[in-house]
Amino acid sequence: MSLTIKSHFASPTYLSFTIKPSRFTGYNTKIRPNSIYHFNPLKLTYYQPKKMQAPVQYSPAPVIKSSLIEPDGGALVDLVVPEGERGAKTIEAESLPKVRLTKIDVEWVHVISEGWANPLKGFMREDEYLQSLHFNSLRLKDGSIVNMSLPIVLAIDDETKERIGSSSHVGLAGPDGDLVAILRSIEIYKHNKEERIARTWGTTAPGLPYVEEVIIPAGNCLIGGDLEVLKPIKYNDGLxxxxxxxxxxxxxxxxxxxxxxxxxxxxxxxxxxxxxxxxxxxxxxxxxxxxxxxxxxxxxxxxxxxxxxxxxxxxxxxxxxxxxxxxxxxxxxxxxxxxxxxxxxxxxxxxxxxxxxxxxxxxxxxxxxxxxxxxxxxxxxxxxxxxxxxxxxxxxxxxxxxxxxxxxxAYDIVAKKMAFFDPSRAKDFLFISGTKVTLDFSRIWWCFEASFFCNNLKYCAALHVKLKMLVIESSTVKGTRGTLAPRTLKVPAIKALALVKHGCTYAHALTTLIESTGLGSHLMRTYARTGENPPDGFMCPGGWEVLVKYYESLQAEEATQQPAAVSS
Incomplete structure (x- = not known):
């Protein structure tokens, strides 16, 4: 008689320990040190499963068909009314109290109706809103959790709330007045804007684009319910x-x-x-x-x-x-x-x-x-x-x-193409993207290198001054939609030098400086606005031509909006 214990691992092999009874002590499980290949009566045997492949160097992620990846909550929702029912649903929507949607509200109707927010079936009611706001997730009826980090809600003002009265359903009309959807089994609750902003953005500072555009002008109530979208959302913009x-x-x-x-x-x-x-x-x-x-x-x-x-x-x-x-x-x-x-x-x-x-x-x-x-x-x-x-x-x-x-x-000026940034040859790379000011990376490297050899933190201030001078020399980039101010560089510079002093490699500290400040040659919009070509290999010629035409059109538009000079 023997007892076999099989231990399975992530690899295609598993171990089987066979324990045989001892003549004197029954089951002997004592393993003698330094005799792993000879201990007896415990034998170690390898078994290769018949239907599994031979071991490989690493275990790759499982290969599965994309359609087999289940949407959150199971089947995808489709909240667009079938074509044969649209006439009757539209007539019903016309008879209901109306809620006028903004352009961005319609975008959210589009998102919900196609299942991007699956398993959400409409604008959030209060319980869903609170879960999203405080937990970044929703708990489903079966107890499972799905991620839902942004509240997807519809705001209404007090006048609309009074007009809805005791109705259980409302019709949703687009900015042009055309009916878009029916919202059923509605729930109206308070829209605490400050709490929503603070928990979503982590700040209530003025100037947040979505807050300024959507939340501040919105009403003081939120309305949730189940959506029935009367027809697929289309924008008729050629896209x-x-x-x-x-x-x-x-x-x-x-x-x-x-x-x-x-x-x-x-x-x-x-x-x-x-x-x-x-x-x-x-x-x-x-x-x-x-x-x-x-x-x-x-x-x-x-x-x-x-x-x-x-x-x-x-x-x-x-x-x-x-x-x-x-x-x-x-x-x-x-x-x-x-x-x-x-x-x-x-x-x-x-x-x-x-x-x-x-x-x-x-x-x-x-x-x-x-x-x-x-x-x-x-x-x-x-x-x-x-x-x-x-x-x-x-x-x-x-x-x-x-x-x-x-x-x-970044752009490799030696190879003349975009390549992955190599900190060991950082002077050979140029960062060209985004909207920030123009800086020459080799000069930044020199400033960083000069301060690297100094062991006193007071030189961090000197580094800050040098970097800031580079920003000022480059000037700010003036576009048609405002001026981009230079970034504050002192804290990232101190952080990078502190890393060096605490034993981090020079390259790691430099990379930290780059990533934490966004330093580099952020030239893309500057090049496009001035009509200057970027370095070879930065962007395909056809794509670059599209951007140049766009910025030329902006400049022409800006020129027509400027008041004519008054001669004295």
Whole structure:
């Protein structure tokens, strides 16, 4: 008689311990030190399962069909009324008290109706609102948790509330008065704006774009209920063919036989650094064992702040990136994500990731300061640039999504192309993107190097002065929508030097300085506004031409708005 204990591990092999009875003590489980291969009567035997492959160097992520990744809460909701019922539903909506929607409210109706916020079936009632606001998640009836980091709510004023009276349902009308939907089994509750702003953005500072545009002008009540959308939301702007629903995207992934889908969201034009990142991600997925990873290039298409490049310009630029072969059209799907942008940093990036789960993506690329922005009243970032990716790795309800932090890409002036930043040869790299001021990186390196050899923190102030002088020399970038002020550099400089003094490598400290200040040559908009070409290899020619035309049109528009000079 013997007792066999099988211990399973993550590898394709498992261990089986066979314990035989001893003549004197029954089951003998004593293991003598230094005799692991000869101990008796405990024998160690390896068994290879018949239907499992041989061991590999590492265990790749499981390869599963994209359509098999369940949406949050199970089946995708589809809240658009079937075509045969639309006539009757429209007549009913006309008889109900009306709530007038803003353009951004309609964007949220679009988001909810297609299942991006699955399993949400309408604007949040109070219980859902409080869970989202305080827990960044919703607990479903079966006890499971889904991520829901942004409250998706509809505000009404006191006059509308009185007009609704005791009605259980209301009709929702768009900005032009056309009926959009019915909201059923409604619940009206207080809209505590200060609490909502503080918990969503972590600050109540003035100047937050979504707050200024949406929340401050909104009414003092919120109305929740179940949506019935009378017909699919269309914008008739020439871009509706890009607005693929989660259901449509899943069908397209299946048509292309995708075994992995990696999503990349951006609200800026695509340069070759972005392309390098996306192509490198596909290479990594192929190395993990996937056969046909598909990229979902998913620009945000709802509300954005005034100085962001408009959606139509971005989509034209993205199409040129595919036409020029920077991204492979066979392995890339370009679609519009209809959500409005909050610029709420780590809180909002959870929403961006969660929505892509519902579309079938199992990998999500996240970078520095996702969904972030500069502080509206102080010269610093509103959020820590690393917190977004850290929060995504811990957020409740996002466990089935694989988070892929991306490496920093910059322009390699030696190779004359975009490449991943190498701190050991930092002087050879130029940072060209975004909206910040022009700085020469080699001079920043010199300033940092000069202070590196000094062991007194008073030299941090000298470094700060040198860096600030560079900013002033570069001047601020004046655009048609305002002037961009220089960033405060003293704290990041001190932080970088302190890292060196505490034993961190020179390269790590320098990288910290770069990432925490956004330093580098942020030249893209400056180049485009002045008509100057960027360095070769920064962006595909077709895409760059689109941006130049856009900024030329802005300058022409600005010129026509300037008052004529009065001669004396």
């Amino acid at each position: 509706d063919h890009y607005r693929l629903s989660p259901k449509q995207l899943r069908k397209e992934f299946d048509r292309r036989n995708a075994d992995a889908v990696f999503a990349f969201q951006l609200r800026n034009p695509v340069h070759n650094g972005h392309a390098l990142l996306m192509n490198d991600t596909r290479r990594r997925l192929l190395e993990m064992g996937f056969k046909n990873p598909i990229l979902l290039l998913h620009p945000l298409g709802g509300f954005t702040k005034a100085d962001d490049v408009p959606l139509d310009v971005r989509m034209e630029q993205h199409s040129k990136v595919l036409e020029d072969g920077v991204l492979d059209p066979e392995t890339t799907i370009v679609a519009i994500f209809p959500s409005p942008m909050h610029y709420a940093g780590p809180t909002e990036v959870q929403w961006h990731a969660k929505a892509r789960i519902n579309a079938g993506a199992n990998f999500y690329i996240v970078g520095r300061d996702p969904a972030g922005m500069g502080h509206p009243t102080e010269k610093r970032d509103l959020y820590d640039p690393d917190h977004g990716k850290k929060v995504l790795s811990m957020a409740p309800g996002l466990e089935k999504l694989n988070i892929l932090p991306f490496r920093v890409a």
